[in-house]
Amino acid sequence: MALYGVSVFARPGVSPTAVLRRFASSPFYLEATAGDLRKAGFDVLPTGANPDHVDVLLVDGRHPDEPLLPVAELRVAAERLVTLCGEPRANPAYPGGRHG
Numbered sequence: 493m494a495l496y497g498v499s500v501f502a503r504p505g506v507s508p509t510a511v512l513r514r515f516a517s518s519p520f521y522l523e524a525t526a527g528d529l530r531k532a533g534f535d536v537l538p539t540g541a542n543p544d545h546v547d548v549l550l551v552d553g554r555h556p557d558e559p560l561l562p563v564a565e566l567r568v569a570a571e572r573l574v575t576l577c578g579e580p581r582a583n584p585a586y587p588g589g590r591h592g
Contacts, residue, residue, distance in 0.1 A: 496561055497537075497547040498573065502526070504544065511544075512585040519586045522577035532576050548573065 503511045512521060526536050526546075535549040550569035551561060 495547065495549060496551050496566055496569070497549040498570075499539075499545070499547055501542075502544045502546060508581075509584045512583050515583065516585045516587060519583055520580035521583050522574065522580060524573075524577045528576060529573075532572070534573065534576075 501511050501514070508521075508523070515521065529536050529548055535552075537547045537549065539545045539547055550566060550573060
């Protein structure tokens, strides 16, 4: 099965900074609740390696015999996810507080 998704980390009961330290090289991040993702029709799947690591599927899994997903269709799904998350947030773990 071909999966088209985004790898994300949850932050259950911890401050965003605790998770964002792992991504200190990124000046911004996006945030959404699992409930909002599911309400919008996205599947949220645990990866199994880390209980706080999940994949958000942009589109349903596809059988290996199916053709690859057209880029335009994938782009629409990714834009829908970004819109759901809202404006990018400044990463407090980004060195020096410089953002972009």
